[in-house]
Amino acid sequence: MKSKLIFSILVMLGIGLSSVSALPYYEPASLVMFPFYTVGDSNTNLILTNTNNVEGTIIRVTFINYFDQLKSVSCQEFNQDFYLTPNQQIKLMLSDSLYTGSTGFVAVTAINPDGSLKDFDYLAGIAFISDIQVTPYVYDNYNGIPFKKISNNPEYDNAGIIMFNETYTALPEKLIEDFYSTIDPEYSTTKFAIIPSEDPTEPNLPSYNLFSFVNGNVNMEFENYIWDNNEYYTSDYSESETCGLYLYINDIFNSRKTNSGWIEFTRNKDATPGITAGYNIGGIKIFTDLVDRQYLGVSNLHREGYQQGKLRISNSPASPSVTSLLSG
Amino acid sequence: MSNKDLGKKIQALLVFSLAIIFLASAVSAENITQTPDQDVQQLPMSIPTLSTFSAHKDAVPDEAGSFLVYPYYASSINMHSSSFTQISITNTGDKEVIVKLLFVDGSNCLVSDNYLTLSAHQSTFFSASDYVPETSGFLIAYAVNNTIDNKPAKYNHLIGSARVSAVISGVYCDGEYNAYTFKALNYDYPLLSLTFDNDHFEHWPNTLMAPGILPLPEDYRQFVILVTPSFDMLQNNLVMLVYDDAEQVYSAMSTFTCQLVKVINDDFPRTAPRFDTVIPAGRSGWMRLIKVNDNGAAPMLGLLMTCGQTTLGGIEQIHGACFSNGCQNATLSGGFQ
Numbered sequence: 278m279k280s281k282l283i284f285s286i287l288v289m290l291g292i293g294l295s296s297v298s299a300l301p302y303y304e305p306a307s308l309v310m311f312p313f314y315t316v317g318d319s320n321t322n323l324i325l326t327n328t329n330n331v332e333g334t335i336i337r338v339t340f341i342n343y344f345d346q347l348k349s350v351s352c353q354e355f356n357q358d359f360y361l362t363p364n365q366q367i368k369l370m371l372s373d374s375l376y377t378g379s380t381g382f383v384a385v386t387a388i389n390p391d392g393s394l395k396d397f398d399y400l401a402g403i404a405f406i407s408d409i410q411v412t413p414y415v416y417d418n419y420n421g422i423p424f425k426k427i428s429n430n431p432e433y434d435n436a437g438i439i440m441f442n443e444t445y446t447a448l449p450e451k452l453i454e455d456f457y458s459t460i461d462p463e464y465s466t467t468k469f470a471i472i473p474s475e476d477p478t479e480p481n482l483p484s485y486n487l488f489s490f491v492n493g494n495v496n497m498e499f500e501n502y503i504w505d506n507n508e509y510y511t512s513d514y515s516e517s518e519t520c521g522l523y524l525y526i527n528d529i530f531n532s533r534k535t536n537s538g539w540i541e542f543t544r545n546k547d548a549t550p551g552i553t554a555g556y557n558i559g560g561i562k563i564f565t566d567l568v569d570r571q572y573l574g575v576s577n578l579h580r581e582g583y584q585q586g587k588l589r590i591s592n593s594p595a596s597p598s599v600t601s602l603l604s605g
Numbered sequence: 606m607s608n609k610d611l612g613k614k615i616q617a618l619l620v621f622s623l624a625i626i627f628l629a630s631a632v633s634a635e636n637i638t639q640t641p642d643q644d645v646q647q648l649p650m651s652i653p654t655l656s657t658f659s660a661h662k663d664a665v666p667d668e669a670g671s672f673l674v675y676p677y678y679a680s681s682i683n684m685h686s687s688s689f690t691q692i693s694i695t696n697t698g699d700k701e702v703i704v705k706l707l708f709v710d711g712s713n714c715l716v717s718d719n720y721l722t723l724s725a726h727q728s729t730f731f732s733a734s735d736y737v738p739e740t741s742g743f744l745i746a747y748a749v750n751n752t753i754d755n756k757p758a759k760y761n762h763l764i765g766s767a768r769v770s771a772v773i774s775g776v777y778c779d780g781e782y783n784a785y786t787f788k789a790l791n792y793d794y795p796l797l798s799l800t801f802d803n804d805h806f807e808h809w810p811n812t813l814m815a816p817g818i819l820p821l822p823e824d825y826r827q828f829v830i831l832v833t834p835s836f837d838m839l840q841n842n843l844v845m846l847v848y849d850d851a852e853q854v855y856s857a858m859s860t861f862t863c864q865l866v867k868v869i870n871d872d873f874p875r876t877a878p879r880f881d882t883v884i885p886a887g888r889s890g891w892m893r894l895i896k897v898n899d900n901g902a903a904p905m906l907g908l909l910m911t912c913g914q915t916t917l918g919g920i921e922q923i924h925g926a927c928f929s930n931g932c933q934n935a936t937l938s939g940g941f942q
Contacts, residue, residue, distance in 0.1 A: 301807050302785060302906070302925040303666045305814070326816040326891050328926075364852040366816065366891050401924045403817040417780050418817060418911065418919045423666070453669075455695035455728055455764050456781075539695045539728045564781070574781040576921075579667045579764040581697060 306423030307395065308445055309402040311383040312561045313470035313523070313575075314340070316375045322405040323369040325385060327361035329399035335360050335595045335603075336400065337388045338369070342381035343470070343523045352520040358388075358596040360603070382472050382521055384590055385421065386439070390600045392592045394434040394444070396426040406563070406575050417575040422559040437592030441474065441558075442585045448474060448556045450582025452542040465567055467526040469578075471542060471560035474586030522560075542578065556584040666922070669697050669764050670786030671757065672799070672806055675744040676832045676908045677866070677920075678708070679771035680734035688771040693730040694746055696723035698762030705749045708733070711742035711864035714836050720752050741771070743832045743864055745937075746784070747799070757799055759789035769910075769920060774868055776826045778912035780920035785906050801834065801904065802934035809834060809904030810925025811932045813894040817909060818847070818869065818884060825913040829873070829923075831865040833896065833905045834935045838862045841903070845874040846893040847883055855883050894923070902928065904935040 305328045314321040327334060339356040357374065359367060383404075387397035402421030424445040433440050441448045452471065544556050564574040594600070678690040696702050701724050708717045717737050723729060733744070744767075748760035765784035772778070787807045801809050815829065833841055840860045847855045857874035859867070871879040874892065884890040896905045911919030 301666055301668055301670065301787060302810055303922055304810075304926045305924065324817045324889065324891075326814070328814055328893075328924075362852055364848045364854065366848065366850060366889060368889050401814055401816045403921065405817065405919065416911075416919060418909075418921050420666075420921055420924065449668075453695075453697060453764060456693040456730060456766050456768070539697075541697075574768060576766065576781050576783055577667050579669065579783065579786075581669050 303401070303420045304423055304425070305399045305401045306446075307387045307397050307400065307426040308424040308439060309385040309400050309421035310424065310472065310559050311385070311402065311404050311419075311421045312472050312521075312559050312577075313380065313406070313563065314371055314375075314383055314404065315380045315406060316372050317377040317379070320407045321371045322407075323371065323383065324366060324403050324405070325359075325361070325369070326366040326401045327363060327399055328401055329397070330363050332397075332399075333360060333362040333365070333603075334387045334395065334397045334399070335390060335599055337386050337392075337590060337595070339384045339386070339590050340371075340375060340381055341384070341520055342375075342379045343521045354591075356591055358599045360599045380470075380523055382470065383421075384588065386590055387426075388595060390595050390603060391435075392437065392594045393431075394426070394437065394439065396429060398425045406573065417573045419561055419575045419577055422577060435592065437590045439588040439590070440585070441587070442583060447583035448558055448586040449580030450543070450556060450584045451580070452557050452560045452578040453539060453581060454542075454562050454578050455539040463567070466563075466565045468563045469522065469524055469526065469542070469560055470563065471522040471578075472558040473521065473544065474556055474558050474588050556586050558586065558588065667764075667783050668786055668788065669762050670807075671760050671763060671789040672747040672787040673745070673763055673765045673784040674787075674832065674906055675746070675765065675767050675784045676782075676864075676906055676922075677741070677769065677830045677910070678733040678737075678744055678767060679741040679769065679773070680732065680736075680738050682734050682738040687777075688741070689769075690733040690771065691730055691768040692733060692744060692765065693728065693767070694721070694723065694763065694765045695728035696726060696762055697764060698760065699725045700760070700762075701725060702748050702758070702760050702763070703750075703752060704746050704763065705752075705755060706736065707745040708737040708740070709742045709745065709832075709836060709863060710737070710740050711866060712740075714838050714863040716836050720749075741866070748789075757789065761788045773828060773866065773910075773912060774826065776912040778828070778910050778920070780910070782908060782920040782922060785922065799834075799937035800934065801936070803932075808927065808932035809906060809935050810927060811895070811902035811904055812926055812928050813905065813907050814924040814926065815892045815894065815907070815909045816924060818890045818892055825911065827869045828908075828910040828912060829865065829867050829869060829892075829894070830908040830910060831861060831894065831896070831905050832907070833863055833903070834937045835863055836937075841905075842897045844895045844897055845876075846895075847874055847876055847880070847890055848892070849883050849890045850888050853883075898933075900933055903933055 311323065325336065336359050337356055338359065339354060342353050361367065385400060385402060387395040387400060389395045403418055404421065405416055405418045407416035426445055428444050430444050433444050439445050542557060542560065560578040562576055562578060675692060678692065679688040680690055681688040694704060701722060704721050704723060706719045706721065719736055721729065746765060748758040748763060750756045750758045764786060766781055767784065768781040770779045787801065789806055791804055800806065818827065840862060843859045843861060845857045855876040857876045859873060867873040869880065871881055874880060876883050894907065896903045907923040909921055909923050
């Protein structure tokens with residue numbers, strides 16, 4: 278009976294692989310975003326899985342750094358193509374391919390051999406972040422944020438343009454962290470990494486750069502509700518010429534040493550006239566307890582609301598070394 | 606004919622043969638009848654269609670909802686045992702809300718309930734040991750209309766997370782995870798039941814995919830934690846498919862009741878050959894987990910938790926999806942009222 282049951286499940290998986298709808302948990306998707314990687318004293322291990330039983334795919338893994346300590350540059354793009362056979366999983370230790378001292382985010386997309394975006398809602402990913410600020414060595418993991426392909430539009434797909442809420446599932450209107458603390462940095466640190474998107478209604482953006490809004494500002498409004506008395510704060514934080522935000526919580530609440538509550542991260546699109554930017558794609562919180570239990574807590578920010586946005590990745594044909602696997 | 610052409614023809618023939626075998630087995634499986642001594646019933650084997658994509662543009666993980674599931678907590682009032690879970694619940698909306706808490710003891714599925722009230726925009730956190738000391742299990746939190754009839758309310762503004770510091774089987778597990786959130790959908794409140802049918806509430810997944818199964822040093826362990834929407838001691842059948850890094854699949858079965866907390870080792874999943882041979886040191890793999898009942902793949906949620914003899918953290922939701930004919934409906938019964 279056992280073997281029959283298991284074989285039946287294999288049959289079901291083999292034939293009816295696909296999810297029938299997007300649901301409120303981490304489903305495999307055509308685009309998986311990792312808001313944060315780090316290489317250097319800390320390190321990142323990306324694990325990418327093709328959950329399809331019968332079909333392989335080419336994936337384009339695009340790294341964009343928030344800041345490269347060694348080269349003192351930011352928003353540099355670097356991509357690698359891989360071919361994932363059915364059920365294949367790959368591990369990428371990012372220190373093997375990225376400069377020490379760099380931090381940034383990662384976009385993993387299913388692509389066709391010509392470089393166009395592919396409808397392939399079977400990619401799942403998880404990132405292990407290690408941190409040696411504390412001893413002994415600690416790490417935590419977080420899931421890549423999935424975005425399913427919901428329609429095909431050659432105009433966008435061939436150009437490598439991801440249109441959230443049009444060709445891919447929607448972006449959140451707000452990112453929310455429900456459990457923060459700003460205490461003495463000697464004892465713990467809380468950082469946030471947040472990826473913004475382009476304004477999809479802006480027609481005049483150059484097309485050559487992955488994040489062509491890099492000359493714009495990342496303006497965010499932070500709303501802070503203190504849980505014990507509903508005390509309410511709003512603070513703005515802005516940073517220009519960046520393709521992502523990586524900041525300490527004490528940069529936001531530098532006047533308060535100790536408090537806890539929750540924060541909404543909302544893009545304030547009107548904060549700087551003439552600057553266009555879309556909503557945030559996603560973000561994570563990185564909490565490091567340096568003294569008490571000494572651990573690292575990395576988790577995705579919660580989301581609320583649905584918005585449009587745009588993201589570009591390179592649409593160059595897939596690497597010949599990868600496409601050769603298809604013909605073989 | 607060149608060797609290459611011959612190889613391609615053989616490959617095509619193999620693929621075709623496999624497809625025929627798959628289809629034939631799927632059809633024949635429909636005709637399998639269950640005999641009384643069978644401990645596991647067969648799955649419904651109607652041949653599923655290929656993807657009929659009907660994605661909701663607006664459904665994403667970690668959204669605010671009316672119903673939260675925290676798949677694991679551990680509590681201890683004994684400071685030396687160091688098992689501790691800090692639960693956070695936040696009301697992101699602008700109205701006051703009553704939240705019912707159901708602490709489900711993982712060892713016997715008994716439910717301990719409580720309430721808390723969150724004013725508009727309030728966030729609160731508490732230790733699990735404040736409510737259920739010296740136990741471990743899972744927590745359900747959902748908005749209710751009032752504390753008299755306990756009818757679930759539609760209030761899609763709740764989010765939550767848990768910070769766990771626990772000792773399980775002699776290893777330290779430290780980390781944090783976001784609660785699963787389910788939205789109440791098309792009904793005006795008060796809702797009549799906790800039914801997850803994509804009409805009252807969003808569906809639960811019916812297959813889980815744990816993507817990061819790593820062979821770890823001797824002092825480290827990975828745990829799989831699963832929960833089902835039930836508060837009874839009925840046995841659930843669990844099928845596990847383990848994929849090694851050469852895409853070879855190995856199967857195993859197990860059973861559990863309302864919650865499963867298992868360390869990954871040679872006994873779980875009990876593959877043949879054993880797990881340490883399937884995924885030896887230095888390699889990696891991933892695993893599908895499917896709970897099955899009379900009607901096929903059934904709903905469940907889970908966490909993957911990485912722990913170590915020394916402090917090492919790593920807790921995350923396991924990926925979920927609905928394969929084949931889609932998710933089964935689930936109704937939470939026996940204890941929520």
